[in-house]
Amino acid sequence: MTDPQNAATDPDTYDVIVLGGGAVGEVAAQFAVANSDRTAAIVENQLLGGECSYWACMPSKALLRPLEVANTARHLDGITVAGGVDATALMNRRDTWVSHYSDSSQRKWASDTGIDVVTGTGRLAGERTVTVETGDGPRTLHARHAVVVATGSTASIPDMFADVAPWTSRDATGVREVPESLIVVGGGVVACEAATWMSALGSTVTMLVRSTLLGSLDDFAGEAVAEALRDAGVEIRLGVDITEARRESVDDAGGATGVPHGGPVTVTVDGQEITAAEILVAAGRHRTVDDIGLDTVGVTDPSQVSAPEGYDGVDWLYSVGDASFGPMLTHWGKYQSRIVGQRIAAIAEGRTPPTVPADPPVPQVVFTDPEVASSGLSEKEARATYDSVTVITKPITAAAGVGLLRDDASGTAQIVVDDATRTLVGATFVGPEAGELIHAATVAIVGKVTVDDLWHAVPSYPTPAEIYLRLLEGYFGY
Ligand SMILES: Cc1cc2nc3c(=O)[nH]c(=O)nc-3n(C[C@H](O)[C@H](O)[C@H](O)COP(=O)(O)OP(=O)(O)OC[C@H]3O[C@@H](n4cnc5c(N)ncnc54)[C@H](O)[C@@H]3O)c2cc1C
């Protein structure tokens, strides 16, 4: 076996090994070697760039943005918009944004950055060691400094749906043949976003939701999205119980995505049968940590291997992104990767790693129409966390700048203030450009800016950001 400390010329020894080459793993490798002669390998068994680049964020937002623009244009007096959705052109746009499912530009980036990509399935095999099943046989890699687990997640398919070969989010984002009708199981972010574009593409969509839409956010967010989806023709059944799912002829099309997986699907929901041409199961995601050899390094509880501290004081093993038991969001995983990469670099160079704030707020944008954006705590979470909070809620159109964006603008803006420190601890916006508005709240929460100081941060007139002024006026009783 190679001695990791004396293997400078061994092609199988790297300073850092990243297991899993999604968008998050790439950033971990990049920051671990930046401005140094350190070496890194990323082990990847599908496309470099991972779920976000080919099957999640990029294709879904490529499909949703033109729909949002068209909807806005339809609601601006003074211009006329002809026609509806050109499904083929929309899917072509999606294909462009996923680089036609080729990772050649990502591989070029890795090569230009001095990072090796080892193609194959990797597993931890003892301390600082990763074995990889490559097309050319097995390889054993050694890490001088660190191994970062960035193996991501896969769609969860509850047992009830296993035999019907349902569509997952990969099929929905990769849609090639639009089913005439579609049952969507779930009321989370994937379900709401996919219902938006599948309905616009011409599918008759029925959402079967066991609780409410966007249940982790304050109620007004899910209610606004439900109303808009219903207006767009989506049937939404909330609080339902699905007891059976069956499909007479299953055909997985050789693993091809976005095409029918067989004949019609029938589900029994609250005792009643519903049949549709296809079914999309959007019931959350399962972290890919079960078969990656964590047991070979003594890890019995994968949730303990987290960014930024590493595992139980061990400074060579980290996990980031969807695999890390944190929020499953690309920007959050990339943030973890910057922290971990900087930490690995600092330790390798004998420096003290940068300090990291304990609980930075997690922002999220749901790209429905209306858009939903949140950062930090919901009202429910804040009330459970702090002794006393003040919640200020305004119609999003209370700022003239929002009303100007589109004639049908509607939605809600909310801030949550901790009364003890008079600082923002959460914000939620529903409405046009909500995703852009939320970053100011994130900055205020991270900076622990008091409402008294925010009062002097003057938003320009007439921009949507004036909604902050309305909220502060509400706080101060004007
Ligand atoms: C439909 C959809 C839309 C989304 N939209 C957004 C959005 O708009 N914004 C947002 O922030 N987030 C969004 N997300 C979430 C986002 O996609 C994930 O948080 C992000 O992809 C996680 O990145 P990751 O690198 O941790 O994991 P992944 O992207 O899953 O990458 C992990 C990689 O590891 C590889 N791998 C796994 N095991 C092994 C192994 N043993 N050996 C070798 N390679 C391995 C996999 O092939 C994969 O490429 C969306 C998710 C979905 C499903």
Ligand SMILES: NC(=O)c1ccc[n+]([C@@H]2O[C@H](COP(=O)([O-])OP(=O)(O)OC[C@H]3O[C@@H](n4cnc5c(N)ncnc54)[C@H](O)[C@@H]3O)[C@@H](O)[C@H]2O)c1
């Ligand atoms: N814009 C974005 O940032 C974006 C977009 C898509 C996905 N994502 C992320 O991807 C992850 C996965 O999204 P998701 O929507 O699949 O998960 P989710 O956890 O947000 O929602 C899962 C939904 O499925 C329901 N569900 C779970 N098990 C079920 C069962 N057995 N039967 C019926 N319903 C069931 C839940 O009640 C919930 O409504 C999330 O963490 C999300 O944040 C982010």
